[in-house]
Ligand code: SF4
């Protein structure tokens with residue numbers, strides 16, 4: 001890679017910091033061709049298949065604020081999720097455009113990549129996986145909940161990606177496994193969709209998760225997010241004074257938090273106040 005490409009990455013990371021984007025990583029696009037584990041995805045899902053000429057994939061991550069996701073299912077989390085999606089789309093577009101203006105053809109990816117929950121029910125797979133891109137860009141490791149866990153926020157991060165023809169200096173893959181195998185995500189999944197075995201051996205019952213999400217969607221209360229709410233990994237737990245993940249059991253003794261969550265869930269949703 002040239003000095004110009006190294007400068008391009010430095011400038012992009014500095015720009016991300018100025019925007020308040022805490023997680024930024026770069027993966028060499030050839031990493032998709034050497035699966036770090038099996039089963040891996042078919043070649044059609046590789047960046048170079050989707051955008052021929054891709055040399056690097058930039059992945060950014062924005063944190064989901066823990067006290068907001070604690071209220072799920074709620075309009076509070078539903079809107080927070082939408083806000084993160086809008087920001088991700090804007091930031092990745094701006095990063096791609098910076099690269100284009102520097103002379104390197106680049107595109108931003110949509111953060112979700114499906115038209116509706118009905119489409120997801122027919123085929124619960126997007127044309128590109130930001131989670132795998134985040135893993136290959138060194139931002140985290142897969143947990144039992146099939147999500148990428150990060151040091152700062154556990155799985156409470158939304159990711160999105162940029163494909164660029166610039167050969168940016170790649171970041172190393174994360175060496176430590178952040179998942180503690182506590183099984184809290186498996187036990188608390190309301191749809192019993194998560195496997196006991198770690199990813200990628202365990203197969204998530206995506207149809208069960210999608211059915212539950214569809215029920216929430218009809219009430220404007222999607223997404224679910226319980227499996228990322230209850231995960232004990234992440235420095236955000238100290239920040240928000242939530243180091244005891246046992247607070248999410250039904251026997252939770254702190255009446256103040258339980259009252260706050262019940263209050264939020266009671267408003268702004270179709271059939272608010274009823275359990276799904
Ligand atoms: S999002 Fe909800 S339903 Fe889907 S796997 Fe996670 S906890 Fe289960």
Ligand code: SF4
Pocket residue numbers: 143144145178179180181182183184185186230231232233
């Ligand atoms: S809740 Fe426990 S088992 Fe599930 S991803 Fe987090 S650390 Fe791993």
